[in-house]
Amino acid sequence: MSSVKLEVQWSSIHPNKFITWGTEICLYEVTQIKDSVRPSCIKISDSTVAHLLATNTNHHYVKCIDIxxxxxxxxxxxxxxxxxxxxxxxxxxxxxxxxxxxxxxxxxxxxxxxxxxxxxxxxxxxxxxxxxxxxxxxxxxxxxxxxxxxxxxxxxxxxxxxxxxxxxxxxxxxxxxxxxxxxxxxxxxxxxxxxxxxxxxxxxxxxxxxxxxTKAVYSLSVDPHNNYHLVSHIENQILIWDTRYFEKPILTLPQSRQVTKVLWCPSRHNLLGSLQKDSGSLHLHDVQHCGLGGGEETEPGALERTVAPPWSSPTSFSWHPTHANRLLAISQQGLTDYTVFERITINWSTKSYLAWNHASKSFKYIYSTDNIYKSLNDISLQTKSRAMRDYGLLAELSQNGELAENETLKNLWQWLYLSRSLVEDGTICSPDNKHPGVRTVLKLDGQPTSTNGFIKSELVLRLWADIGSNHSAKIYRSPDRDKALQLCGWRFDKETNAPYNNAFLERLEREGAYPRAAAISVFNLGLRQAIEILNRGADKMSLATNLNIVAMALSGFSEDRNSMWRELCLKSRSQLTDPYLRATFAFLTADNDSYENVLNENGMAVEDRVAFALMFLSDSKLHEYFKKLTQKLTDDGNLAGILITGASSDGIQLLNRYLEITGDVQSCSLIAIRALSPKLLQDNQVQVWIASYRTLLDAWKMWNQRAHFDIAMRTSTNEKPPQQVYISCNFCGKSISAYMQGLSRARGPFARLGSTSNKLKMSSCPSCRKPLPRCAICLMHMGTASGLQTGGTTPNRGEEDSKLTEFSSWFTWCQTCRHGGHANHITHWFREHSECPVTSCTCRCFSLDASCKIGVGVV
Missing domain, CATH: 2.130.10.10 (YVTN repeat-like/Quinoprotein amine dehydrogenase)
Structure with a gap:
């Protein structure tokens, strides 16, 4: 462009032409880049160019123009x-x-x-x-x-x-x-x-x-879609007026800077565009009329947003008269043809439909079976799939881990099974918590100092027997440390005092975890055993050469701190890709019992690092290490930290952080009801998880899964569920069954109602004395008490005597015609009839019953 153009305006009757003016008036035509054949053109977007058609220089001191x-x-x-x-x-x-x-x-x-x-x-x-x-x-x-x-x-x-x-x-x-x-x-x-x-x-x-x-007298414009609405501005305020209520503006939009121009969008209802002084963005105001029945009774609001196309401090803009949300902006740097993206409203249904409005003309949606939806990696799909397979509700805790896709979740369910087993067989004494963490076993919970909270550990010098020297390692032992090691899965053989249980190492070898098995062997001073494990792994793994080299390097171990072996290992350790191999050589080359390179090796499993700390750290260092590690795992939402916290209040905080990161409210709720004590289950945060998951199951109409979840929750709290269904009077609305529930505690003739052979028969509501409905078969008033238990006032009473009435006398009625009677009478009637027993009623109650349609008899 040869000169600065301060103003721009689309032609209202020529969809591809616009004018600019400043010191001269120019006429442009817009074409697609692929259709452009003229060499002299201005690129105004990725797909369009503007051709200069004509210039008018006959008029000076131009102040305004209209086409x-x-x-x-x-x-x-x-x-x-x-x-x-x-x-x-x-x-x-x-x-x-x-x-x-x-x-x-x-x-x-x-x-x-x-x-x-x-x-x-x-x-x-x-x-x-x-x-x-x-x-x-x-x-x-x-x-x-x-x-x-x-x-x-x-x-x-x-x-x-x-x-x-x-x-x-x-x-x-x-x-x-x-x-x-x-x-x-x-x-x-x-x-x-x-x-x-x-x-x-x-x-x-x-x-x-x-x-x-009003002082807002600038940039007056009439809404092209509503002849009653006007817009104007003054300084840093935009005002919207309704000529039917012209005393005051219906909406005032304060802005951060002085407004220079305001325009209604001609192709979009209730959309305003505005420019502000020295602002590099265009401001959009989507006016929302939220009144009832037409929408002018309440004051509207506006949703505001800014768009920043590739322009710098635009001086003016103009909406295209017909193309949706398209505009031209002009600045000292040039022209920009820009289309404002529509504000999309996304809605997510309970059955995993993701729907949105497309171009204000249609709705589009994707479903959970669509490939694009699968690429979203949505936690709701996993949650729904797990719920269908009874995830978290299986009897054995370890079985639930097999249904989880996440390796950390699998390990957590396995650990919950392990910790409960250790408590139930008496290895760990924890009457109030079936899943104690390492800190609980060491009596570190809530202790301000590092050593006063648990039995002082014993320092043991253990020889490296299989390397043929007098070299020894400092190991800390105590009964509590031994129990904590078992929580980590590191079991010692108490009878032979063997350094490690070979069955665990054999399982790791079967799983192909040769570096981990070798590292654990070295940590337990079994250097020769580690070399043998690596040699066996070299025969089966693709990286055989690496494992052979590592085994050869281990075989040259020297306890001399100044040896060439140690010097070369220190230089080459960082080149190893496997974290367990790095930790192995970090342990063998450690100076002055400083094991930071092992303890801070993030590639190692948390349980292995904790077990290593239990063996080689003093009481004070152990407490400090657990404190830092717990904080880091909690901040990261790493469920492996439950090993340290156990099922405690700190464990709840860790679960909550995991929920914030992953959105997996299902696992948090199920772990809570399966692992937490009844007291911790009452924590407000835990109750929010449980309520959210129950609401989610209800939204998916997974009634069976919701019922099993409630049963599991009640089992963990040992509480009887409150009554949720009552028979209420049709006149006063008060519960009849709630009244009967209190009769066992009443004085006078009703005090031993539950133990008497004569059941109470009522013919009217106990609150308003209005008559109760009659049974359509026997024509007697349905005066029964809905089968509530009295709570057992007589010790020798059986289960049947503890109820106020049998099921045969319960109220039952058709949900369509509202006729009914005693359950036993209605059952007998519909064995031979399909229509309502009331003479004037032709409702076919039996055929409306869902149980009839699936071949189940009426109960």
């Missing part, structure tokens, strides 16, 4: 100038020349600046202009451009002298901005004197039909 709204092949401009004249101009010879419109000047009586000009959208011959103040002249002038008494071929000066306004308004006032009403050809709104908005009607005689006091 003629009549659908003609050529473009006619009304140019408002600093001297007050409105000049009609084109970009060369056009059809408007024969009409005498090209070059026509509409001049006021007294020269002053023209602030705004607008063609009438209904009658294209009318044009209005707004001028600065003159003490004896009007500022709002209405012209008819085809009205020319002296002919159409006179000189332009002669036209200016002969053509006069057909109507005037605003004597001794300043018109800052104005806008036509789209459905009223002679009505407009104008901002006057920084004080008022006035609605002027030119139809009969010039008349101000409505006005409101």
């Amino acid at each position: 003629y709204t009549q659908p003609e092949p050529d473009i006619l401009l009304a140019v408002g100038q600093a001297n007050g004249k409105v000049v009609l101009t084109t970009f060369g010879p056009t059809a408007f020349d024969s009409l005498g419109l090209t070059g026509k000047e509409l001049a006021p009586r007294h020269a002053r600046q023209c602030n705004t000009v607008a063609w009438n959208p209904v009658d294209p011959n009318l044009i209005i202009c707004g001028l600065d103040k003159h003490r004896t002249d009007s500022s709002v002038l209405l012209w008819d451009v085809l009205k020319s008494p002296t002919g159409s071929h006179h000189h332009s000066n002669m036209q200016a002298e002969s053509v006069r306004p057909i109507a005037e308004a605003g004597v001794s006032e300043t018109a800052h901005s104005l806008a036509w009403f789209l459905n009223e050809p002679r009505c407009l709104v104008v901002g006057i004197n920084n004080k008022h908005l006035k609605i002027i009607d030119f139809r009969d005689c010039v008349k101000v039909v409505n006005s409101t006091p």
Whole structure:
């Protein structure tokens, strides 16, 4: 672009043309890049370019421009100038020349600046202009451009002298901005004197039909989709008006900076675009009318957002008249053709439908079976799949781990099984917590010091017997440490005092974890055993050469701190890719019992690092290490930290952090009801998990899974579920069964109601004394007590005697016709009939029963 263009405007009748103006007026045409054949063009987006068609340099001091709204092949401009004249101009010879419109000047009586000009959208011959103040002249002038008494071929000066306004308004006032009403050809709104908005009607005689006091008189615009709504601005405020309630704005939008331009989007309902001074973004305001039944009774709101296309400090913009959400922006750097992305509302159904509105024309959705949905890796799909397989509810805790896709979850369920086994067989004494953590076993929970909380450990010097030397390692032992090691899975053979249980190592070898098995052997001072494990792994694993080399390196172990073996191992250890091999050589080359490189090896399993610390750290260092490790695992939401915290309040915090990261409320809820004590289950956070998971199962209509979950939860708390279903009176709405529940505790003749052979028979509601419904078969009032247990007032009573009434006397009724009776009577009736027993009723109650449709008899 050769010069700075400060303003831009799309043509309302030419969808591919627009004008820019500053020191000159330019006409452009927009085409697709693939269709462009002209070498001189300006790229305004990734897919479009603008071609300069013509330039008009005949007019100086241009203040405002509007494009003629009549659908003609050529473009006619009304140019408002600093001297007050409105000049009609084109970009060369056009059809408007024969009409005498090209070059026509509409001049006021007294020269002053023209602030705004607008063609009438209904009658294209009318044009209005707004001028600065003159003490004896009007500022709002209405012209008819085809009205020319002296002919159409006179000189332009002669036209200016002969053509006069057909109507005037605003004597001794300043018109800052104005806008036509789209459905009223002679009505407009104008901002006057920084004080008022006035609605002027030119139809009969010039008349101000409505006005409101305000300083927001700039950028007046009428909503193209609602003729009652206006927008204007002042400084850093945007105001939206309703002409039916013109006393005050219906919505005020405060902005952070001074507003320079506001425009309604013509292709989108209730969308405003605005520019702010020295701002590199376009601000969008989506006005939301939330009233009932049409929506104008309550004050609207607005959703605001900003878009930052590749422009820098735009000076103006213009919405495309027909293309949805498309606009042109102009800045000192050039032009940008930009489409504002629609604000998409996404809805996620309980059955995993993900739906959204597409281009404001249709709805699109994806389902859980779609490939794109699977790529989302949504936790809800895993949750639903697990729930269908009774995840977390299987009798054996370890079986639940087999249903989890996450390796950490599998290990946690295995650990819960291990810890419960150790408690139940008496290895670990923990009457209140079936899943104690390492800190609990060491009596570290809640202790302010490092050694006062548990039995002082014994320092043992153990020889490296299988390397044929007197070299020894410092190992810390205590009964509590031995129990904690078992929680980590490191079991010692108490009878032979063997350094390690070979069965565990054999299992690791079967799983292909040769480096881990070798590392654990070395940590237990079984260097020769580790070499043998690596040699066996070299024969079976693809990385045989590496394991052979590692085994060879281990075989050259030397306890001499100055040996070449130790020096080379220190240099080469970081090149090993397996964390257990790195930890092995870090242990063998450690100085002064400093094992940080082993304890901080994140690639090792947490249980192995904890077990290593239990063997080689002193009491004070052990406590400090557990404190730091617990905090790190909790911050990371790593469920392996439950090994240290156990089923405690700290364990709840770790689970909650895991939930925040993964969204796996299912695992948190199920682990809580299977592992936490009844007291910890009452924690507010735990109750939120449980309520959320129950709500999720209800939303998926997984009633069986919800019922099994509730049963498991009640089993863990040892509480009887509260009564949830009652029989209530049809008149007063009070519960009849709740009344009967308290009869066993009543005095007088009802005190031993449950133990008497004569059951209480009521014929009316105990609260309002209204008669109860009659049984449709025996015609007796249904006065029974719904089978509630009394709580056992007599020790020798059986299960049947502990109920107030048998099932045969319970209330039952049809959900369609509301007729019914005693359960036993209704059952017998529908064995031979399908219609309602009430004479005047033709309802086929039995055929409506869902159990009938699946072949199950009525109970």
